[in-house]
Amino acid sequence: MRIVVCVKLVPDATASRSFEPDHTVDRVSVDGLLSELDEYAVEEALRIRDAASEDGEVVAVTMGPQAAADAVRKSLQMGADSGVHVLDEAIAGSDAPATSLVLAATLRKLGADTGPVDLVVCGMASTDGTMGVVPAMLAERLGLPQLTYANQVTVDDSNGAYRVQVRRDSDLATETVEAAAPVVVSVTDQINEPRYPSFKGIMAAKKKPVQTWSLSDVGVDPAEVGLSAAWTAVVSAEARPPRSAGTVVTDEGDGGTRLAEYLVEKKFV
Amino acid sequence: MAVDRLLPTDEARDLLALTREIAAEQLAPRASADEAASAFPRDVFALLGGTGLLALPYAEEYGGGEQPYEVYLQVLEEIATAWMSVGVGVSVHSLACWALATYGTDEQQKRLLPDMLGGDQLGAYCLSEPAAGSDIAAMSTRARRDGDHFVLTGTKAWITHGGEADFYLVFARTSADRSRGVSAFHVPAGTSGLAFGAPENKMGLTASTTTQLVLDEAPVPASHLIGDEGAGMRIALAALDGGRLGISACAVGLAQAALDTAVAYATERKQFGRPIADFQGLQFLLADMSAAVESARATYLHAARLRDAGRPFSRQASISKLVTTDAAMRVTTDAVQVLGGYGYTRDFPAERYMREAKVTQIFEGTNQVQRLVIARHLLAEHAG
Ligand SMILES: Cc1cc2nc3c(=O)[nH]c(=O)nc-3n(C[C@H](O)[C@H](O)[C@H](O)COP(=O)(O)OP(=O)(O)OC[C@H]3O[C@@H](n4cnc5c(N)ncnc54)[C@H](O)[C@@H]3O)c2cc1C
Numbered sequence: 001m002r003i004v005v006c007v008k009l010v011p012d013a014t015a016s017r018s019f020e021p022d023h024t025v026d027r028v029s030v031d032g033l034l035s036e037l038d039e040y041a042v043e044e045a046l047r048i049r050d051a052a053s054e055d056g057e058v059v060a061v062t063m064g065p066q067a068a069a070d071a072v073r074k075s076l077q078m079g080a081d082s083g084v085h086v087l088d089e090a091i092a093g094s095d096a097p098a099t100s101l102v103l104a105a106t107l108r109k110l111g112a113d114t115g116p117v118d119l120v121v122c123g124m125a126s127t128d129g130t131m132g133v134v135p136a137m138l139a140e141r142l143g144l145p146q147l148t149y150a151n152q153v154t155v156d157d158s159n160g161a162y163r164v165q166v167r168r169d170s171d172l173a174t175e176t177v178e179a180a181a182p183v184v185v186s187v188t189d190q191i192n193e194p195r196y197p198s199f200k201g202i203m204a205a206k207k208k209p210v211q212t213w214s215l216s217d218v219g220v221d222p223a224e225v226g227l228s229a230a231w232t233a234v235v236s237a238e239a240r241p242p243r244s245a246g247t248v249v250t251d252e253g254d255g256g257t258r259l260a261e262y263l264v265e266k267k268f269v
Numbered sequence: 270m271a272v273d274r275l276l277p278t279d280e281a282r283d284l285l286a287l288t289r290e291i292a293a294e295q296l297a298p299r300a301s302a303d304e305a306a307s308a309f310p311r312d313v314f315a316l317l318g319g320t321g322l323l324a325l326p327y328a329e330e331y332g333g334g335e336q337p338y339e340v341y342l343q344v345l346e347e348i349a350t351a352w353m354s355v356g357v358g359v360s361v362h363s364l365a366c367w368a369l370a371t372y373g374t375d376e377q378q379k380r381l382l383p384d385m386l387g388g389d390q391l392g393a394y395c396l397s398e399p400a401a402g403s404d405i406a407a408m409s410t411r412a413r414r415d416g417d418h419f420v421l422t423g424t425k426a427w428i429t430h431g432g433e434a435d436f437y438l439v440f441a442r443t444s445a446d447r448s449r450g451v452s453a454f455h456v457p458a459g460t461s462g463l464a465f466g467a468p469e470n471k472m473g474l475t476a477s478t479t480t481q482l483v484l485d486e487a488p489v490p491a492s493h494l495i496g497d498e499g500a501g502m503r504i505a506l507a508a509l510d511g512g513r514l515g516i517s518a519c520a521v522g523l524a525q526a527a528l529d530t531a532v533a534y535a536t537e538r539k540q541f542g543r544p545i546a547d548f549q550g551l552q553f554l555l556a557d558m559s560a561a562v563e564s565a566r567a568t569y570l571h572a573a574r575l576r577d578a579g580r581p582f583s584r585q586a587s588i589s590k591l592v593t594t595d596a597a598m599r600v601t602t603d604a605v606q607v608l609g610g611y612g613y614t615r616d617f618p619a620e621r622y623m624r625e626a627k628v629t630q631i632f633e634g635t636n637q638v639q640r641l642v643i644a645r646h647l648l649a650e651h652a653g
Contacts (some may be wrong), residue, residue: 077283196291199321199334202283 001056001155001162001181003119004110005045005080006103006138007038009064009071010128022227023234024093025128032067034074037123039194044187045121046079046195048155057081059110059117063091063102069210076205077197083210084110090215093227096129100137102225105218107142118162118181124149124188135186145179148186155181272525272566274343281340284325288344291320292351300352300476301618307468307475309433311391313355314362318388322348323362326511327370331382338511338573342518346566349522350529353625354477356522358391360515361429365392365438367508368453372496381455385436393434394512395425395482396505402426403638405440406448406502410484412441417491419443419454421462421484427632431480432465434458438508439484440501451501455493462487473624510583512633513590514576517569520597520629524562527597527604527622531555534608534617545607554607558600565596584646587639594629594636601626 060075072083125132139146150166162181327333349356410423444450466481572585
């Protein structure tokens with residue numbers, strides 16, 4: 001089975017993060033790491049590859065500035081077989097529609113260059129933008145079925161063709177949904193426990209092939225992506241003020257009454 | 270704040286990043302609770318073994334990571350920053366593998382090393398005895414030849430991983446000659462005649478198990494003799510040169526943890542209407558702590574680079590052990606001071622760091638013994 005996993009480098013949430021003057025996230029001066037939610041996607045792709053009866057392949061695909069290649073590298077260290085990095089200055093500031101446009105073009109080129117892709121695995125959202133819509137947009141652009149928010153993925157290859165089945169859990173119901181490959185799947189953070197790379201994996205990753213493609217390589221017009229093509233614009237971005245200490249009510253026998261008064265005053269009751 | 274490190278290769282940088290990730294996610298969050306419960310974290314060693322972190326300084330051929338000491342020690346330092354008992358455990362395991370990896374025959378290495386380095390096994394190093402600490406030549410555990418076996422009898426003391434380890438590097442007497450009568454043996458757990466004392470009730474490193482190892486007519490195949498019969502003392506001391514660098518790296522990691530805790534606290538705690546970090550009197554304390562950590566790190570790295578270059582490093586290893594562990598003691602003590610009364614409680618990690626630092630001045634040769642070693646080299650070099 002040929003599996004593509006889409007991965008993104010995000011700013012380390014434990015470090016201090018900032019915005020550029022144009023209100024886009026500063027992705028250059030901060031330490032980045034593979035989005036935690038994408039680790040589940042990589043892990044699931046590897047498990048599906050390794051459980052299959054035939055040899056399979058996992059290709060990690062990313063787009064973004066130079067440093068974004070680290071997301072591919074981490075995926076290769078975990079066990080993916082090869083990588084693709086779409087690197088082009090025009091990409092900076094791309095919104096979800098533009099991201100899905102570039103990824104779709106990349107997947108088409110991958111299919112044309114090295115054979116059909118059976119399964120695309122994405123995380124359920126990025127941990128920085130948290131839009132959560134790219135998998136659905138990507139499926140739509142490729143004309144493929146989308147099986148999103150999977151808590152479990154099973155691949156059945158018994159009849160010579162792949163059928164992909166996922167379990168979606170919501171508060172009210174558990175759905176089982178399936179489609180014939182190729183499909184786009186997005187997975188939640190409940191689906192597995194991502195592995196750590198091993199030192200052997202780190203060494204092996206150095207020898208795995210990574211291709212770097214420009215927008216023209218994948219056939220996307222630079223005018224269709226980037227900040228200027230975005231459907232929405234961020235007008236302002238300010239750090240949230242730190243939380244204030246709140247009001248302390250010292251109970252002098254009338255604590256209950258004063259609590260109730262406070263709630264009434266703030267119109268909570 | 271991540272420590273700014275000069276690393277020789279890309280893979281070393283990735284290795285350090287992996288170590289930090291595992292340390293932050295799997296080690297640091299449970300260190301305090303496991304230390305308080307004196308719970309030995311065998312599962313953590315399994316995780317580290319699975320990722321290859323228990324075999325870094327050994328040959329790739331036998332499953333090692335083939336990393337220079339310069340890199341291995343910095344990994345160790347990061348582990349110790351998150352959890353000192355685990356750092357010390359990794360160092361002791363490396364020490365326990367070293368004799369066979371260095372003095373074992375090809376046949377022994379092929380037969381035994383892959384399992385020892387494979388990540389599933391944990392080692393222990395058994396040199397000290399109840400009556401033979403600094404004076405290890407006074408050891409009395411005996412190994413009597415009996416056909417194709419040696420039969421070991423005696424009591425080893427202070428064994429880190431006693432009862433938990435899968436193999437024990439045991440030093441025992443094969444003759445009465447004080448220094449040329451000691452031999453080294455690879456003793457697998459489960460060997461008959463092996464028993465363990467109750468875990469020592471220690472001041473710190475409480476999650477690291479320390480016990481006596483009692484050998485009662487324990488049969489060890491002659492094929493498990495490491496190096497020549499009688500070469501044990503030389504092997505034990507040479508192993509300690511590397512081991513002392515391991516303890517140095519752990520001590521620096523611990524001091525770094527104490528410094529980080531102190532800086533974080535000082536910027537948050539307010540007295541006299543401002544953060545205590547605003548007071549120069551406290552800033553100078555923090556500055557001295559930072560200088561102690563950095564210079565200690567530079568000291569062990571210099572010794573490590575000498576070792577990696579194949580140069581003699583025994584004197585520098587002892588200097589490193591002396592300097593880094595004294596620095597760790599001072600920095601951790603000062604961290605308690607920075608936290609004031611809160612530092613003296615078990616609600617904050619500073620007092621634990623201080624308790625953990627103390628043992629680094631004692632084991633793998635007390636710091637008095639390090640001075641003996643340094644002086645001996647110094648005067649011998651002077652005599653030419
Ligand atoms: C937590 C822990 C873990 C340990 N793990 C291991 C292990 O895994 N394997 C192992 O083999 N051992 C281990 N040890 C033992 C450790 O190496 C010894 O405790 C150490 O070598 C000191 O020996 P001792 O305790 O007998 O002290 P002693 O040798 O009795 O020393 C007592 C004091 O006398 C001083 N002294 C002794 N001789 C001299 C001298 N000639 N000049 C000046 N001062 C001197 C010492 O510096 C010390 O201050 C461990 C110890 C501890 C506490």
